[in-house]
Amino acid sequence: MDFGGINPAVLIASLMVASVPILLAALGELVVEKAGVLNLGVEGMMIMGAVCGFITAVTTGSPLLGFLGGALGAAVLSLIFALLTQVLLANQVATGLALTLFGLGLSSLLGQGYVGIKPPATGVVPLGPLADIPGLGRILFRHDWMVYASIAMVAAVWAVLRFTRMGLILRAVGESADAAHALGYKVTRIRIMAILFGGAMAGLGGAYVSLVRVPQWTDGITAGAGWIALAIVVFASWRPGRVLIGAYLFGGITVLQLNLQAAGARIPVEYLSMSPYLITILVLVIMSSGKGRASLNAPASLGRNFHASR
Amino acid sequence: MIRLEKRPSPSRFWQVATPVLAVILTMIAGGIMFALLGKDPVAAIRTIFWDPLFHPQFADYSRPQLLVKAGPLILIAVGLSLGFRAGIWNIGAEGQYIMGAICGAAAGLALYPADSRLIFPLMVIAGGLGGWAWGMIPAILKTRFNTNEILVSLLLVYVAQSLLASMALGRLRNPEGGGFPGSRNLSRWESSANPELIAGTGMHWGVVAAFIAVIAAYILLQRHILGFQIKLAGQAPRAARFAGVNPARLVVLCLGISGMLAGLAGLFEVTGPAGQISIDFNSGYGFTAIIVAFLGRLNPLGILLAGLLMALTYIGGELAQLMLGLPAAAIQAFQGMLLFFLLAVDLLSNYRIRIAGPAGVA
Structure with a gap:
């Protein structure tokens, strides 16, 4: 079953792979924003995760350690953001931008000796007979473990935010930092933890780009994925389930345009490669206007710094 | 205990002083970064900030570049x-x-x-x-x-x-x-x-x-x-x-x-x-x-x-690439660092730092 040289089963399977980085990064950012912090440095943290993960995986030979290294590297970078915005009360928008600019520079500095190397392969999870189911097996059961882990993370974040005390406190901090402070919660500490979690998730996503999706290291490898992740959080109106839909939608568009490029479609390559960004903008417009009005669901303290004056 | 106290209006002195302070801090932190890369930090900082303007051999080429990049x-x-x-x-x-x-x-x-x-x-x-x-x-x-x-x-x-x-x-x-x-x-x-x-x-x-x-x-x-x-x-x-x-x-x-x-x-x-x-x-x-x-x-x-x-850091960065083999990306990271320090020390213009003793709950 082929449509103009594009096999739908392969397309869906590669869509799931393509959307893992933005899914992970967007989930992390969702938690950060739920805590009332706007970290625009997702792109910088992702690329730091990509380079740290790549270096760790190549030197140790283990993809698992690579992912851990990526998460750690990005979390360390996000710690700078946490320090600046939570302790030194710097403007969150400007600090997030600084994080991206700094991350892009630092990553290309760190990755200098690693251009053109192949990382150790991240294996496919052996699911035995499931993988041999015609059609479905190819779509669902022949992936590496990060694909399944990312979907599990969606469920985990959803459950924690909705059903646990921790999730409730996090949301309280994001809705009204002053009220949470008055109740005795450590607003700054909770926000720093959320920022670190967001950093680690963005790092995992970045590491997935350099270890599985591409897989090699080049400067600027994330190519705006971090910004798309930010847009997906708005698209999802701060709901984890919708983040999954959003990420798969954009993963699908990316894969489709790549396939169209490979299949030699009559549209010029440059116009195809700008399509994911254009469609992101279009969806943002639809979501933020009219009945959608995603912004109504935004955490009330989003982007506002908290200073305990009393 | 160190406490932050919000100023009623931003301090005029610190508004002017913070960018200067940030540049100095960036030079120090950048020097550490260059040292980690195995370059002489003093030479690197001098190549970036001094040589484009005053180096006897290169300054004639790089001085006009200052306006070209700054424009x-x-x-x-x-x-x-x-x-x-x-x-x-x-x-x-x-x-x-x-x-x-x-x-x-x-x-x-x-x-x-x-x-x-x-x-x-x-x-x-x-x-x-x-x-x-x-x-x-x-x-x-x-x-x-x-x-x-x-x-x-x-x-x-x-x-x-x-x-x-x-x-x-x-x-x-x-x-x-x-x-x-x-x-x-x-x-x-x-x-x-x-x-x-x-x-x-x-x-x-x-x-x-x-x-x-x-x-x-x-x-x-x-x-x-x-x-x-x-x-x-x-x-x-x-x-x-x-x-x-x-x-x-x-x-x-x-x-x-x-x-x-x-x-x-x-x-x-x-x-x-x-x-x-x-x-x-x-x-x-x-x-x-x-x-x-x-x-x-x-x-x-x-x-x-x-x-x-x-603009000076751009030209100095190119010069440092040429003379010290400093990677181009190091300059980008250096510029990012500058923004970090700037945002960090901005605290001083909006807040007063009070160091309160054990009894100093004023």
Whole structure:
């Protein structure tokens, strides 16, 4: 079953792979924003995760350690953001931008000796007979473990935010930092933890780009994925389930345009490669206007710094 | 216990002192980074900040470069600072810069090889309009549909980059270029060239435009009602609304002005120092200008100085690459670091640090 040289089963399977980085990064950012912090440095943290993960995986030979290294590297970078915005009360928008600019520079500095190397392969999870189911097996059961882990993370974040005390406190901090402070919660500490979690998730996503999706290291490898992740959080109106839909939608568009490029479609390559960004903008417009009005669901303290004056 | 106490109004002393302090801290931290890379930190800092101006051998080449690099940075940063003051975040100047270059170059190339003095001014107008139009996209989406202008303006950078590649390979490709990507060389065609105005200074029309923009922005902010409204909207949005400031109008104006200035910067670059539309024509000025705007404290005169300093790190960075083998990316990280320190020490102008003793619960 082929449509103009594009096999739908392969397309869906590669869509799931393509959307893992933005899914992970967007989930992390969702938690950060739920805590009332706007970290625009997702792109910088992702690329730091990509380079740290790549270096760790190549030197140790283990993809698992690579992912851990990526998460750690990005979390360390996000710690700078946490320090600046939570302790030194710097403007969150400007600090997030600084994080991206700094991350892009630092990553290309760190990755200098690693251009053109192949990382150790991240294996496919052996699911035995499931993988041999015609059609479905190819779509669902022949992936590496990060694909399944990312979907599990969606469920985990959803459950924690909705059903646990921790999730409730996090949301309280994001809705009204002053009220949470008055109740005795450590607003700054909770926000720093959320920022670190967001950093680690963005790092995992970045590491997935350099270890599985591409897989090699080049400067600027994330190519705006971090910004798309930010847009997906708005698209999802701060709901984890919708983040999954959003990420798969954009993963699908990316894969489709790549396939169209490979299949030699009559549209010029440059116009195809700008399509994911254009469609992101279009969806943002639809979501933020009219009945959608995603912004109504935004955490009330989003982007506002908290200073305990009393 | 160290306590922070909010100042009733920002300290004037620290507002001037913090950028200087940030530069010094960045030099120290950058020195540590260079030492980790196995380079002599003192030599590296001297190569970046001193040698471009005073090195006996290289200074003759690099001194004019200072204005060449500072021109676009200042021009873009002045535009951005107006929006930043009002809380309108245009971070897609890089895209507006590209679109300005494309539109301006296209307007000129359409008339090739005509010979007229009017062609260059026409290109300037087209370039400004191109950047303005690209800036109006996030502005209109913001005012009509309440879409976040940060994300839209940034995502449009990637769209503009794809457009640039398509133009360099397609519509604007030099028909006599033997199939190589890139347009005709605009700086070698007399009608479109943006030459050095005074030999040995690096001064071109873009630098002149940057100076005019600084003066205009200064007057706007100090003397004009619009400048007052911009400042008011940024500091007290609620008060601004009661005072009758129309937020939608500010969004359109700020994004329009910053887009237009970025577009002009792109046009002056493509007709002068860069010379042609090529795939990698843009070099990150639009992003570095964000640092320049903050380093200049969003003040036109401050931006003038900050632009010159940032230009110095660009040239010094190239020199350090050449002489010390310092990687190009190190300079980018160095510039990012500067913004971090700047944001960190900004605390001092808005808060007072009180060190309270055990009994000092005042």
